[in-house]
Amino acid sequence: MLYGRAVEQASIQALVDAARAGRSGGHVLRGEPGIGKSALLDWAAGYARRAGLRTLRVTGIEAEADLAFGGLVQFLWPMQDRIGALPGPQADALRAVLALDDGRQGAPDRFLSGLAVLTLLAEVAEESPLLCLVDDAQWLDQASADALRFAARRLGADGVAILFAAREEGFTATGLPETRLSRLSPADAALLLADRGLTPAVREQVIDESAGNPLALMEFSVAQRPYHSAAGPMPVSDRVLAAYRSRISVLPDKTRLMMLTAAAEARGHLPTLLGAAEMLGVGLDDLAGAEQAGLVDVTAAVATFRHPLISTAAYQGAPLAQRILVHEALARATTDDDCRARHLAAATTCPDEKVAEEITRAAERARGRTAYAAAAGLYEQAAQLTPEPRTRAARLGEAAWLALSAGHAHQAADLVGQAEWLVAGPTSPAVLAPVRAAVEFELGERRLAARVLVERSSDAGPEQAALMLRAGAGYGWFCGDRQAILDAAERLCALGRHDPMVSGMAALVREDYAQGLPLLAEFVAGARQAAPDAWRAAQDLHSGAHRWRPDDEVLTMAWGAFCAMIIGADAAAAELAQAEVARCRRHGLVGALPQVLQDLAGVQVQEGRHREAEASVAEAVQLVRDIGLEHRVPRLNSVLARVAAIEGDEERCLQLAGDEPNTGGMAGTTALSLLDLGLGRHAAALDRLEAAARGPLRHASGLVSAGADQVEAAVRLGEPERAAEPLRRLEAWALAGGQRWAQAVSARCRALVTDDEAHYLRALEAHEEAGRPFEQARTRLLYGEWLRRAKRRSDARAPLRSALTVFERLHATPWAERARAELHATGETLTRAEPTAADPVERLTSQELQVVRLAADGATSREIAAQLFLSPRTVEHHLYRAFRKLGIRSRRELSRIDLS
Numbered sequence: 001m002l003y004g005r006a007v008e009q010a011s012i013q014a015l016v017d018a019a020r021a022g023r024s025g026g027h028v029l030r031g032e033p034g035i036g037k038s039a040l041l042d043w044a045a046g047y048a049r050r051a052g053l054r055t056l057r058v059t060g061i062e063a064e065a066d067l068a069f070g071g072l073v074q075f076l077w078p079m080q081d082r083i084g085a086l087p088g089p090q091a092d093a094l095r096a097v098l099a100l101d102d103g104r105q106g107a108p109d110r111f112l113s114g115l116a117v118l119t120l121l122a123e124v125a126e127e128s129p130l131l132c133l134v135d136d137a138q139w140l141d142q143a144s145a146d147a148l149r150f151a152a153r154r155l156g157a158d159g160v161a162i163l164f165a166a167r168e169e170g171f172t173a174t175g176l177p178e179t180r181l182s183r184l185s186p187a188d189a190a191l192l193l194a195d196r197g198l199t200p201a202v203r204e205q206v207i208d209e210s211a212g213n214p215l216a217l218m219e220f221s222v223a224q225r226p227y228h229s230a231a232g233p234m235p236v237s238d239r240v241l242a243a244y245r246s247r248i249s250v251l252p253d254k255t256r257l258m259m260l261t262a263a264a265e266a267r268g269h270l271p272t273l274l275g276a277a278e279m280l281g282v283g284l285d286d287l288a289g290a291e292q293a294g295l296v297d298v299t300a301a302v303a304t305f306r307h308p309l310i311s312t313a314a315y316q317g318a319p320l321a322q323r324i325l326v327h328e329a330l331a332r333a334t335t336d337d338d339c340r341a342r343h344l345a346a347a348t349t350c351p352d353e354k355v356a357e358e359i360t361r362a363a364e365r366a367r368g369r370t371a372y373a374a375a376a377g378l379y380e381q382a383a384q385l386t387p388e389p390r391t392r393a394a395r396l397g398e399a400a401w402l403a404l405s406a407g408h409a410h411q412a413a414d415l416v417g418q419a420e421w422l423v424a425g426p427t428s429p430a431v432l433a434p435v436r437a438a439v440e441f442e443l444g445e446r447r448l449a450a451r452v453l454v455e456r457s458s459d460a461g462p463e464q465a466a467l468m469l470r471a472g473a474g475y476g477w478f479c480g481d482r483q484a485i486l487d488a489a490e491r492l493c494a495l496g497r498h499d500p501m502v503s504g505m506a507a508l509v510r511e512d513y514a515q516g517l518p519l520l521a522e523f524v525a526g527a528r529q530a531a532p533d534a535w536r537a538a539q540d541l542h543s544g545a546h547r548w549r550p551d552d553e554v555l556t557m558a559w560g561a562f563c564a565m566i567i568g569a570d571a572a573a574a575e576l577a578q579a580e581v582a583r584c585r586r587h588g589l590v591g592a593l594p595q596v597l598q599d600l601a602g603v604q605v606q607e608g609r610h611r612e613a614e615a616s617v618a619e620a621v622q623l624v625r626d627i628g629l630e631h632r633v634p635r636l637n638s639v640l641a642r643v644a645a646i647e648g649d650e651e652r653c654l655q656l657a658g659d660e661p662n663t664g665g666m667a668g669t670t671a672l673s674l675l676d677l678g679l680g681r682h683a684a685a686l687d688r689l690e691a692a693a694r695g696p697l698r699h700a701s702g703l704v705s706a707g708a709d710q711v712e713a714a715v716r717l718g719e720p721e722r723a724a725e726p727l728r729r730l731e732a733w734a735l736a737g738g739q740r741w742a743q744a745v746s747a748r749c750r751a752l753v754t755d756d757e758a759h760y761l762r763a764l765e766a767h768e769e770a771g772r773p774f775e776q777a778r779t780r781l782l783y784g785e786w787l788r789r790a791k792r793r794s795d796a797r798a799p800l801r802s803a804l805t806v807f808e809r810l811h812a813t814p815w816a817e818r819a820r821a822e823l824h825a826t827g828e829t830l831t832r833a834e835p836t837a838a839d840p841v842e843r844l845t846s847q848e849l850q851v852v853r854l855a856a857d858g859a860t861s862r863e864i865a866a867q868l869f870l871s872p873r874t875v876e877h878h879l880y881r882a883f884r885k886l887g888i889r890s891r892r893e894l895s896r897i898d899l900s
Contacts, residue, residue, distance in 0.1 A: 002043055004188035005036065008179055012044045012163065019129045019161035020051050022873075026152030026162040028137075028173045031181035033237040033309055034215025037165035040181075041133045044163055048131040053161075054124070055131045058148075060139030062308065063266030066378060067338055068371030069097045071144030072113065075132075082123055087866045089588045090116035096369045110370040110405065111590035111627050113143065114150030115869050121151055122158045122871030129159035136308065138170030142373035142406060143366075146627070149173055150590070153626040156874030175625055183212025196221040209239070215307065216240050222247075222294070237309070244295070244313035251289050256314070257322070258286040259296065263315040264326045264346070267339075268302035275333030280326065324349070338362050341378070351387035359385065360395065367402060376402035380415065393419040393432070400435045407629065409442040430460035434468060437475070446479035454487045466497050473502040474559065477566075480696030482509045500526075501563055508566075509699040511729070513736035520563045521737075524572050527560020561599050566701045568739045570771050574603045585867045591627060593869075594620035594636065601639045608773035608810060610643045611849065618846035623869070634658075641671035646774060648678050648814035666697045670706040677709050678814040686713040686722060693726070704733050705742065708775075711749040712782075723753055741770035748779045751786070760786060764799075777806035781819050784826075793826040800826065840886045841899060848882040849899070851875055856894040 002009065008029070015025050029037050045055050056075060064070035076083075076098060083094045093112045124130060134140070134148060152162040153175050164173060168180075184192065189207045192214065198206065198221060210216035213236045220243065248256060258277060265273045270284075277283050287303065290296040297304050305311040315323065327347035331340050341362035348355045363378035379399035386392040396419035403412040416436050423432075433456035441449040453472030457465040469488040476484030489506035492499050500523040507516030561580065564573035577600040584593040597620035604613035617636050624632045637656045644653035653675045657668030669692045676685035689710045692703055707726030714723035727749050734742035744766035751759030760783040767776040784800035787793070800823045807816035820830055844852065847868070854864045861872040861879070868875070883889060886897055 002036070002039060003191045004184045005040060005043075005181075008040055008181065009043060011179060012040065013047060015161045015163065016044065016048050016051055016053060016131055019131060019159050020053060022129075022157055022159045024155035024158045024160045024162075026155075026164070026173075026176045028164045028166060028171075028176050028178040029181060030166055030168055030178055032168065032213065034213045034219075034240055034307070035181045035183065036214045037181060038135055039214070041135055041163065041165055044131065045133060048161075053129045053131045055133065057133040057135070058140075058144075060134070060136035061266050062136075062139045062312075063264075063342070065139050065141055066374050066381075067141055067342065068366035068369050068374040069113070069141065069143050071134075071140040072097050072117070072147055075134075075144070075148070076117075076120070079120055079124055082120060085123055086116055086119050087588070089586075090119055093370075093588070094120065109587070109589040109591050110143065110372055111146065111150060112588045113370065114147035114627070115588050115590050117147045118151040118154050118869070119865070119871060121155065121160045122873060125159045126873070130161070132160065132162040134162065134164045137164045137166040137173075140171070141371065143369070143371035145171065149176075149628065150626050152176055154869065156870065157877035158871045158873045172628070174628065174630060184214060184217070185212065188212075189217055192217055193221055211236050213237075213240070215309075219243050241309050241313050241316075244310050245317045247293060247295065248290075248310075248314055248317060251293070252286070254282045254286040255289040256318070257326075258282045258284075259290055259314040260318045260322065261326050261330070262287070262296065262303050263305070263311040264323065264343070265330055266311070268304045270301065270303060272330060272334045272336075272339070273303060276326065276329035279329040279332065338365065345381050345385070348385055350385075352385050353387055353391075356382040356385040356395070363398070363402075372402045372406035373408065376400075376406060376408070376411070376415075383418075389422045393422040396422070397432050397435055400439065404435070404438055404442060409439055412439045413443065430456050430464065430468075433457075433460075434464075434471075437468075437471070441475060446475050447481050447484070450475035450479065450481045450484040454484050454491065457488075457491055462495055462497075465495060466492060466499065470499055470502055470559075473505050474562075477505050477699075480699070482696070482699065485509050501559060504563070505566075508701075511699075511732075513732045515736075517567050517733070517737040520567045521569065524560050524564045524567065524569060524576075527563070528572060528576060561596075565599070565602060567737050568701060568705065568742055570603060570606055570739075570741070574600070574607070577603055585869075588866075588869075590623060590869060591629075594624045594629075594632060597623075598636050598639055601636075605639065605642050607771050608806075610646075610810060613643065614640060615846040615850055619850065619868070622847075638667055641668055642674065645671040645675035645678065646810060646812045646815070648675070648812070650675060650679070666692065666700045666702055670702050670709075673706060673709055673713075677713055678812070680814075682713040682716045685709055686717065686719075689713075689726070690722070701733075704729055705745070708745045708749050711752055715752045720753055723749070727753060739770070740766045741772045741775060744770055744779060745775055748782060752782065755786070757786065757790075773806050774810060774812065777803040777810075777812075777815070781807075781815065781822070784819075785822055788822060788826050796826050797823060797828055841897065843885045844882055848878050848885070851878040852882045852886075852894065852897075853899050855879060855891050856897070856899055 011027065015027050018025055029040055031037055041057075045057070048055050056078060058071050058075035060071055076094060080098055080100070083091050086094065089112060094116045097113055121130060121132070137145065140148070148162065152164075152173070155162075164171070164176075186207055189210065189212055190203065193203050193206065206217060206220045210220055216236050216239065219240050248259065251259075257280060261276055261280065261282070262268070262273055265276065274284060284298070287296055287298055291298060295306060295310050297306060305314070324347045327343040331343035331347060334340050334343065341359045344355045345359055359378050359382040363375045363382060366372075366375035366378060376399045379395050379402060383392045383395035383399060386395055396415050400412040400415035400419065403415060412435070416432060416439055419432055420436070433452050437449040437452040440446075440452065450472045453468045453475065457468040457472070460468060469492050473485045473488040476482070476488065485502070485505050486509065489502050492502055500519040504516045504519030504523060507513075507519060561573050561576035564576060577596060580596040581593065581600055583589070584596055597616045601613040601616035601620070604610070604616060617640055620636050621633055624630060624636065641653055641657035644656055653671060657671050669688060673685040673688045676682070676688065689703070689706055692698075697703060707730040710726040711723040711730070714720055727746070730742070730749060731746045734746040744763045747759045747763035747766060751757070751763060760779070763779050764783065767779055770776070780799035780803040784796040784803065787796035787799070800819050804816055804819040804823065807819055823830055841849070850868060851864055854867065859867070861875045864870070864875045865872045888894065888897070
């Protein structure tokens with residue numbers, strides 16, 4: 001019987017009932033120790049059983065918080081026979097978690113296990129709805145917590161409920177609803193104590209001292225009094241802990257030693273516990289007194305403490321020397337290498353290279369299973385026990401890499417700082433420079449990251465130096481550090497290395513477009529031919545110990561696609577980005593996909609595929625939220641600022657362009673200037689772009705192409721002299737790069753300045769061979785305006801109508817209004833079309849549109865699920881909703897729907 005929990009029980013009941021009806025959900029119960037979280041999970045399990053749900057349960061163990069996938073192993077074990085039904089990469093990931101395939105290479109993505117758990121739960125729920133209970137979630141290792149959180153956020157129409165119980169700190173679950181458990185009221189506390197045989201005076205004292213904490217109420221009632229401390233008032237949990245220590249202290253010595261051994265072992269694994277106990281001269285019989293006192297439960301399989309605070313009291317109440325003896329015995333008794341490493345670390349109080357090596361091996365096993373947080377903690381432990389300073393620094397460096405891979409940039413910064421303090425000399429800067437740069441890049445210090453790599457490359461070997469210099473140049477391009485790019489190119493030349501990417505960037509910052517653009521084009525061509533090999537090489541570098549490895553974000557961003565976007569090679573950029581997206585989907589690279597989708601969305605915006613770009617960004621935003629990387633959301637949303645500018649949506653454009661740390665605001669600047677231009681604020685547009693052209697990102701290709709906006713704004717202001725410099729740069733860029741869209745835009749700008757029709761005709765001819773429909777429509781609009789001013793009104797109508805059609809398709813409201821006004825000025829009567837029913841496709845959500853497009857291409861629900869990181873049942877749910885909006889009943893009818 002639970003008292004005072006009616007609201008919480010109703011919430012849990014709703015969660016379970018939704019799962020029974022086929023709707024998934026997650027919920028977090030939070031509260032202090034003893035507040036009743038586990039009791040609510042027990043109640044939930046009983047309710048689910050009566051409702052016909054299957055229940056799975058996992059409990060976090062404090063001692064295993066750094067044990068790779070310890071929690072997930074416990075959770076998955078009952079379902080291991082179903083793993084073979086999962087897609088290959090996902091099945092491999094879970095086999096690695098369960099150590100069912102020792103020869104398998106570690107998965108390249110730390111979130112793949114979460115995707116696999118999602119798919120596995122959906123598979124199991126096909127037979128019966130599921131309730132998953134996660135107790136003491138604050139003590140789950142991060143790899144397990146990441147996987148379970150990902151599944152809870154991403155499950156949809158699958159009939160799976162996941163209920164977490166956690167303390168106030170140590171477990172974040174952004175995006176999941178939470179309930180914070182309050183303490184019991186005096187009336188509910190009295191009901192709880194009603195049958196405990198307490199006198200009224202003692203009962204009132206116990207209620208007062210327990211402050212409504214149910215565990216304190218029960219514990220103080222056992223003693224028939226509350227626990228008082230001579231040191232003065234203590235938190236309730238500390239008073240309960242002290243009470244447990246008091247109860248343990250009166251037990252026989254052997255019972256206390258056996259309880260200490262069980263607390264140190266932590267898992268309740270009887271073979272290990274009994275093996276260590278025999279070495280210590282105690283045995284299972286010695287736990288009888290603790291069982292009788294209601295402190296420990298022993299079954300044929302496990303020995304468990306009735307509450308985690310009892311385990312804490314048993315461990316903390318023992319002398320250090322005795323704890324060390326117990327851990328030494330457990331290290332000898334266990335057959336699990338990772339547990340042995342944990343006990344050896346706990347038993348070692350001074351540097352010991354042999355123990356450090358064993359912990360290092362455990363760290364490498366954790367790395368191979370993508371449990372990067374656990375591996376980082378183990379490497380840090382190994383470093384603390386390493387006597388030789390250089391080896392200690394190297395292990396701290398590895399810990400920093402792993403912490404960064406786990407998403408803990410600040411922890412990584414602290415670790416690499418410790419390593420740098422330990423060592424000095426000609427080689428140490430090069431050894432630690434890559435991780436220092438990766439940390440600074442992730443923390444937003446892009447300029448510092450570039451300088452670290454370029455300056456310290458001189459202390460590295462040729463191979464490592466070349467990789468450092470390429471990344472340094474890339475970082476320099478992002479943040480506008482012209483000197484870093486030039487220095488990187490100079491040092492590569494001194495090494496005798498030809499790197500067209502770095503040399504091309506160096507030429508562009510010197511405004512030598514004739515040299516720079518062909519070099520980058522050479523790099524892009526090579527990337528298109530060798531992308532698969534380059535990807536494998538990058539993964540090999542990432543898995544090698546003590547070698548240069550770019551951080552995850554840079555590693556997963558295809559440099560080829562990036563350079564293709566720099567030079568405006570839209571087709572190549574689209575090809576490379578789509579290939580990377582396909583690779584990420586095929587291999588379940590959940591963490592890598594958002595950046596690749598961002599690259600793809602940028603290309604889609606330029607190609608006029610705004611709906612597809614919005615779908616790409618929406619998927620990426622949802623993914624980064626699902627995997628707990630919300631800080632990347634502004635960077636992703638900034639891609640769509642240009643779409644909002646084209647549509648004339650000022651509020652949305654300002655919101656999307658407002659915070660863009662990845663490019664120093666350049667894409668936001670160009671989007672806002674385009675918005676100003678479309679709304680007729682020519683002076684504001686020109687001032688904004690001229691200020692940007694004087695800044696550190698002057699070399700950015702987006703700013704060079706935005707020179708077209710500068711030219712138009714200057715001409716409309718009657719200040720053509722302010723158009724000269726941006727036009728010069730744009731024409732030089734277009735000539736050197738050979739991109740037909742750029743040549744078309746530069747010819748249009750030349751026509752604006754010279755008022756010469758020949759340039760308009762040349763621009764239109766080039767547009768016929770190029771993409772970028774918005775730019776083509778702008779050219780036709782300007783040409784139509786020129787024709788009307790030249791008194792050739794009938795000739796003006798065709799280009800103006802063509803421009804209007806494109807603007808309307810792109811929802812470019814201010815530009816469409818301008819085209820309509822020009823058509824009206826030619827004498828053409830435009831009647832406002834009667835409002836028509838919205839295109840049914842427009843009513844689809846981004847995810848529904850993705851699902852429908854894949855279904856239209858013939859993909860099955862399972863294939864779609866694997867590509868979009870969903871469950872098949874959720875895919876079917878999206879199809880059902882989409883079919884209703886589209887007015888169709890089956891996949892066969894999709895062929896008659898225009899989904900472009």
